[in-house]
Amino acid sequence: MLPVLPAVVLLLVFLAGPVLWAFHASFTNAALTGRNARSPGWIGFDNYARLLSDPVLPLSLGLTVLFVGGSAILGQNVLGLTIAVLMRKARRPVAAVVGTAVVAAWVLPEIVAAFAAYAYFSRDGTLNQLL
Structure with a gap:
């Protein structure tokens, strides 16, 4: 323990x-x-x-269920499994390009966030310009 x-x-x-x-x-x-x-x-x-x-609550709940279903279930599981199966059957160059695109799409938001944070907090960044 x-x-x-x-x-x-x-x-x-x-x-x-x-x-x-x-x-x-x-x-x-x-x-x-x-x-x-x-x-x-x-x-x-x-x-x-x-x-x-609030009369908008049912609409909000419905949109939330739709988003979670479309994003998590269809987008991640079904689309991800389909891409994985197709990549196993594809030729090596095609699989490499698709794999690179998938990893780039996975990593790119964090890279953009890091650059935005750097631009904001750096010595000549937005925050210091405001101060």
């Missing part, structure tokens, strides 16, 4: 902690800006009552 303890602590801090904080915050009127950002007040179930009475 002792060797697993650091992993359990990290899971509790970085997974359970934000979930519990979000659950607690859902009972307050916390905001990102303004007076409620500095000192949020306890409002109980008012946020949930407002959520359940």
Whole structure:
């Protein structure tokens, strides 16, 4: 049990902690800006009552299910499996090009985010220009 303890602590801090904080915050009127950002007040179930009475809720839930189904189930599983099967049957140059394209699509967002962060935080970046 002792060797697993650091992993359990990290899971509790970085997974359970934000979930519990979000659950607690859902009972307050916390905001990102303004007076409620500095000192949020306890409002109980008012946020949930407002959520359940919102006429847009069914549309939002439907779009969420559609997105998850289309992205996770169809996009990742079916499309990924199809590409993998086709790559096994393809000639080596075709498989190499397709594999490179798949890995590039997987890595490119992180590279763009890194360049954006560098452009923002560098010595001549946006943040220092604003300051």
